[in-house]
Amino acid sequence: MKDEFVVIPKATISRLPLYFRVLSELDHVGVPIVSSEEMAAKIGITSSQLRKDLSYFGGLGIRGTGYDVSYLLAKIKEILGMNHHRHLAIIGAGKLGTALAGYGGFLQHNLEVKALFDIDEAKIGWKLGEIEVYHISELKPRKEELKLDIATITVPAAAAQQVTKAAVEAGFKAIWNFAPVRLEVPEDVHVRNEDLVVGVLTLSHHLSRKNQ
Amino acid sequence: MKDEFVVIPKATISRLPLYFRVLSELDHVGVPIVSSEEMAAKIGITSSQLRKDLSYFGGLGIRGTGYDVSYLLAKIKEILGMNHHRHLAIIGAGKLGTALAGYGGFLQHNLEVKALFDIDEAKIGWKLGEIEVYHISELKPRKEELKLDIATITVPAAAAQQVTKAAVEAGFKAIWNFAPVRLEVPEDVHVRNEDLVVGVLTLSHHLSRKNQ
DNA sequence: TAGATTGTTAATCGATTAACAATC
DNA sequence: TAGATTGTTAATCGATTAACAATC
Numbered sequence: 256m257k258d259e260f261v262v263i264p265k266a267t268i269s270r271l272p273l274y275f276r277v278l279s280e281l282d283h284v285g286v287p288i289v290s291s292e293e294m295a296a297k298i299g300i301t302s303s304q305l306r307k308d309l310s311y312f313g314g315l316g317i318r319g320t321g322y323d324v325s326y327l328l329a330k331i332k333e334i335l336g337m338n339h340h341r342h343l344a345i346i347g348a349g350k351l352g353t354a355l356a357g358y359g360g361f362l363q364h365n366l367e368v369k370a371l372f373d374i375d376e377a378k379i380g381w382k383l384g385e386i387e388v389y390h391i392s393e394l395k396p397r398k399e400e401l402k403l404d405i406a407t408i409t410v411p412a413a414a415a416q417q418v419t420k421a422a423v424e425a426g427f428k429a430i431w432n433f434a435p436v437r438l439e440v441p442e443d444v445h446v447r448n449e450d451l452v453v454g455v456l457t458l459s460h461h462l463s464r465k466n467q
Numbered sequence: 468m469k470d471e472f473v474v475i476p477k478a479t480i481s482r483l484p485l486y487f488r489v490l491s492e493l494d495h496v497g498v499p500i501v502s503s504e505e506m507a508a509k510i511g512i513t514s515s516q517l518r519k520d521l522s523y524f525g526g527l528g529i530r531g532t533g534y535d536v537s538y539l540l541a542k543i544k545e546i547l548g549m550n551h552h553r554h555l556a557i558i559g560a561g562k563l564g565t566a567l568a569g570y571g572g573f574l575q576h577n578l579e580v581k582a583l584f585d586i587d588e589a590k591i592g593w594k595l596g597e598i599e600v601y602h603i604s605e606l607k608p609r610k611e612e613l614k615l616d617i618a619t620i621t622v623p624a625a626a627a628q629q630v631t632k633a634a635v636e637a638g639f640k641a642i643w644n645f646a647p648v649r650l651e652v653p654e655d656v657h658v659r660n661e662d663l664v665v666g667v668l669t670l671s672h673h674l675s676r677k678n679q
Numbered sequence: 680t681a682g683a684t685t686g687t688t689a690a691t692c693g694a695t696t697a698a699c700a701a702t703c
Numbered sequence: 704t705a706g707a708t709t710g711t712t713a714a715t716c717g718a719t720t721a722a723c724a725a726t727c
Contacts (some may be wrong), residue, residue, distance in 0.1 A: 260692090290683090291684075291685075292684085292685065302684095306686065307686085307687085308688090309685095309686090310685090310686055310687070314686070315685095316684080316685050316686080317685075318683080318684055318685040318686075319682075319683045319684050319685075320683075320684070320685085321683090321684065321685080337680080361689090361693085410701065420691090
C-alpha cells in the first residue's frame with residue numbers, strides 16, 4: 256500500500272539487469288522455480304539483498320517455494336522497459352561508436368541500434384549492415400522517422416556538450432554518454448555516464464596499493 | 468595519525484579520476500590555485516564532498532586560500548598509480564577490443580595498450596599501429612616481455628571465465644572485464660566490471676517510468 | 680502438520696552533507 | 704587584524720544485512 260510514495264533505490268535498479276540475465280539463462284534451460292539463495296549465489300550478492308530488491312515491486316515470489324522463473328523474468332522485463340523495443344541512435348561514428356553499433360548483445364535485451372550520426376562528410380551514407388550513417392543535422396527528422404529513443408554520445412569530449420544540446424532539441428529524453436565530461440541537460444532528460452577511464456584507473460590505484 | 472587504519476571509501480576512489488581531469492584542464496590553462504567550491508561546481512558535487520574525499524589523503528590544501536593545482540594534480544596522479552606507466556593487454560580482438568586498442572585517451576592517463584590476444588588464427592600477427600595480435604597461448608611470455616599489468620577481457624561471455632583463468636595463471640593482478648558475467652578470481656586479483664548493458668537498461672527503465 | 684522460503688522489520692554499515700573551528 | 708577557505712566533526716541520509724514472522 257501507499258505504492259506511490261515508495262522510491263526504488265538506484266542500486267536496486269542497477270541490479271535488475273543482472274537478475275534479468277540469470278533468469279534468462281534459467282528459463283532457457285527450462286528451470287521452472289528458483290530460490291533467492293540460488294539466484295544470489297550466481298550473482299555474488301546476499302539472498303537478503305535480492306529479496307529486498309524484488310520486494311519493492313510487490314510479492315513476486317511464493318513463500319516456501321521460491322520464484323517462478325518465467326513470471327519473474329516477465330516482471331523484470333516490464334520494470335526495465337524491455338517490453339518496449341528501444342531504438343538507439345549513436346552520435347559519433349568513430350571507433351567506439353561503430354563498435355557499439357556492431358555489438359550483438361543488444362537484441363536479446365530488446366534494444367537495437369537504428370542510426371549513426373557524424374559530421375564527417377566522408378562517412379555520411381556509409382552502411383554498417385542495416386545501419387546508415389547520417390549527418391548530425393538530420394537528428395530530428397531521423398529521430399521521428401526511425402522512432403529513436405536513446406542518444407548514445409561517442410564523440411570527442413570537446414564536442415559532447417554541443418551534440419547533447421542537439422539531441423535534447425531533437426527531443427531525446429535519454430542520453431547514454433561515453434564522453435568524459437559532465438553534460439548539462441534539462442531536468443526531464445536522463446543521462447547515464449559511461450566513463451571507461453574511471454574503471455581502469457581504479458584498477459591502477461589498486462595495483463599501486465599492492466606493490467607498496 | 469593512525470593512517471594505517473583509515474579505509475578509503477570506494478566512492479572516493481572512483482571520484483579521483485574526475486578530480487584528475489578538472490585539475491589537468493586548470494593546470495593546462497595555467498590556473499595556479501582553485502577552491503573546493505570551484506572544482507566541485509565543475510564536477511557537479513558538493514564542495515563538502517570534495518574536501519572530505521581529499522582529506523583522506525592528508526592536508527592537501529591551504530586554509531583561506533584553496534588548493535595548489537599542480538601540487539594536488541601530482542598527488543592525485545600518485546594515488547591513482549599514474550606515476551607508473553601501466554601496460555594494458557586486451558584479450559579478444561573483436562570489435563570492442565580493437566576499438567579500445569585504438570582509443571586515444573589512454574596515454575594522457577599514463578596508460579597504454581601494448582598487446583592484443585585472440586584464438587582466431589586468422590587474426591594472429593595483425594598489427595593495429597604498433598600493437599600486435601598474439602595467440603592467447605602466448606599470454607604469459609608476452610606479459611613478461613611487454614610488462615603487461617592489466618588484462619582487459621573483451622571476449623564473448625561464454626569464453627570469459629576460461630580466459631580469465633589464463634590471465635590469472637599468467638600473473639595478472641588486475642582484470643578489466645567487459646563480458647557480462649561474474650568472474651571467479653583469487654582474492655589478490657582485482658576485477659572491475661564494465662557491464663555496458665546495465666547502463667542502457669537503466670535509461671530504458673527511466674523512459675518507461677516517464678511515459679507511464 | 681512439518682519443512683521451506685518469502686517478505687518485512689530492525690539493526691548495522693557506509694556515504695553524504697551541513698556546520699563550524701582551525702588557520703592561512 | 705579581517706576575510707576566506709580548509710579540514711573535521713556530527714548529523715543525516717541511503718543501502719545492506721540479519722533475523723524471523725508470515726505463509727506456501
